[in-house]
Amino acid sequence: MAGVLTNKAEIEYAVMLAVLDFQTEFVKSNYLHVRVNVFDDLIYVTSTRSVSIPAEKELARSPEGLELLRRFYRAMFDSCQHVLRARIEQAIGEKVQNIVTDLDPKAGLSTVVIKLFAPMNLSSPH
DSSP, X not given: XXXXXXXHHHHHHXXXXXXXXXXXXXXXXXXXXXXXXXXXXXXXXXXXXXXXXXXXXXXXXXXHHHHHHHHHHHHHHHHHHHHHHHHHHHHHSSOEEEEEEEEETTTTEEEEEEEESSOOOOBOOO
């Protein structure tokens, strides 16, 4: 994105595109619904998969399988989160301090929480 984004809607849109591109390219998942919320120095992204993975649903039937899927998803995400960090920083012009993620395999819901080093100066959309 060119220029500095200060409008909340523009920032949310830029983050949504960065996360979707990352998920599609590195996790090979497609999402039906994505919601981004910006609060000062925190950005919350929730995504719902468009297609559930039958093997994941089966594994998630037991508590052990559910925990294994969550650990696997976090490890997979952690191994390439530097790419997402760079894309978000480029998109919004702010430095990212930390990114954490979680997956609910039963619901096909992915959650990403992005912590910035400083609160964003947000203006209202025109």
